[in-house]
Amino acid sequence: MASPHDDLEPAGYAELLTDLKARVRATQFHAARAANTEVLRLYWSIGHDILERQRTAGWGSKVVDRLASDLQREFPDQRGWSRRNLLYMRTFALTWPDAGFVQQPVAQLPWGHVTVLLSRLKTTDDRDWYAERSAVEGWSRGMLEYHIKLDLRRALGAAPTDFAGALDAADSELAQAMVKDPYVFEHLGLVRTRAEREVEQALMDRLQDTMLELGRGMAFVGRQVRLTVPDDESDAVDEFFVDLLFFHVEQLRYVVVELKVGKFEPAHLGQLGTYVAIVDDQYRRHEIHAPTVGILLCTGRSGAVVRYSLASTNAPVAVADLQGLPDEARGALPSVAELQAVVADELEQRS
Structure with missing residues (x-):
């Protein structure tokens, strides 16, 4: 029993x-x-x-x-x-x-x-x-x-930055290896309008693809993150909004990403530098955290203007092209059916 x-x-x-x-x-x-x-x-x-x-x-x-x-x-x-x-x-x-x-x-x-x-x-x-x-x-x-x-190998570390002057030598090399130029987001090719909010929305709609392109180790913190700075002479508070905020889990640093549709302007780096300084002061709460860096993604830039602008800022920032994948490049990528066939072939070979 x-x-x-x-x-x-x-x-x-x-x-x-x-x-x-x-x-x-x-x-x-x-x-x-x-x-x-x-x-x-x-x-x-x-x-x-x-x-x-x-x-x-x-x-x-x-x-x-x-x-x-x-x-x-x-x-x-x-x-x-x-x-x-x-x-x-x-x-x-x-x-x-x-x-x-x-x-x-x-x-x-x-x-x-x-x-x-x-x-x-x-x-x-x-x-x-x-x-x-x-x-x-x-x-x-x-x-x-x-x-x-x-051409990922050539793109990595290619973005113009001022990391060498704004960070210590070892940290500068780490930060430089984190950025690339250009950033090519396949899903931006589907965006009809070129307003910054439309681009931002497209990046958020396919957040996983966006993070893959930004690079390994990025964790999403928020979109339109509100930053506040009290006015020392009054009770007023100044507000700023960061387009995209990430945290690099391997380098232990916050990464501020700003989007600009159109030609690069030196004022863009001033704005980004301000955001980097505020995030670094308000979010970097532990000694193990590396300094906050900023990445400005824009759809048009002049190399000479970027170099002069980077030379005049103290914040650790990078500037890179923001692109959607061209039609000819998208056509060269394997289709879903082709990828499924590849997987089936490899499974069959291993069985």
């Missing part, structure tokens, strides 16, 4: 179940990563062998066609044996000629990501840089293509 206590959860059961779930998921993750590394080892070895025989035995390109046909016949249930894929394997081995590539970030990426690096980029240095960013930030294949199309 069953005990009335059989259905009761024994002491410690919930903790054990939670631990087992975590261990199973961790094992699944490590198994998937190990399987992915073995696939890359295989593809690298095939590419390496093709290269060696072309160098030493004078094999021509038609041999690759024959290999593709024979491998497809031998392994009809497996994908990946097309002529194009074999040529990717050859380029893979040519780009990373040492089998020790498994210790590099590229070894952490699925093969679909690797083919993007090989087809979209020309130098090993660029391929290594985007491989590392993709591995660290967990980019999808579509996101990797997006960042390559927008």
Whole structure:
């Protein structure tokens, strides 16, 4: 006869179940990563062998066609044996000629990501840089293509700033690495009117996309954040409103973002500098917080005017172009259906 206590959860059961779930998921993750590394080892070895025989035995390109046909016949249930894929394997081995590539970030990426690096980029240095960013930030294949199309590597740290003079050396380098030029928001291409509030609304409507473009580590604090400054000579209070306020969780600093539609004017930096000073005074309450910085995003600027304006301000601020993704660039991005097909292919290859 069953005990009335059989259905009761024994002491410690919930903790054990939670631990087992975590261990199973961790094992699944490590198994998937190990399987992915073995696939890359295989593809690298095939590419390496093709290269060696072309160098030493004078094999021509038609041999690759024959290999593709024979491998497809031998392994009809497996994908990946097309002529194009074999040529990717050859380029893979040519780009990373040492089998020790498994210790590099590229070894952490699925093969679909690797083919993007090989087809979209020309130098090993660029391929290594985007491989590392993709591995660290967990980019999808579509996101990797997006960042390559927008030339993220050249954009990062490119915004003109006065950080070197307004911050200490170590903090200046951190802040500079946080900004880029231009900021390209795909969703702004859909905004018909160019009023600042319309742009601001578009950025808020797709806040996640906005934060991805602003960079890793940004946490949203508020929109049209009200700042108050008491008048020392009366009971009046001056009010200011920050367009967008963020907190960088890795650098532990507030980031004031102001939007300006139209040509850059020196007065814009005066306004932004005031907001940065107020936020720094009223929000930066802990010693571990780094100094507040400001980013002015505008739709038109002159390099010379920006340089002179930055030289005349003491607040740590940056100026960058604000752009919507051009139609031709948007057309080059993979569609939802294409992304779904890529995911299905990668799942099938791993199964």
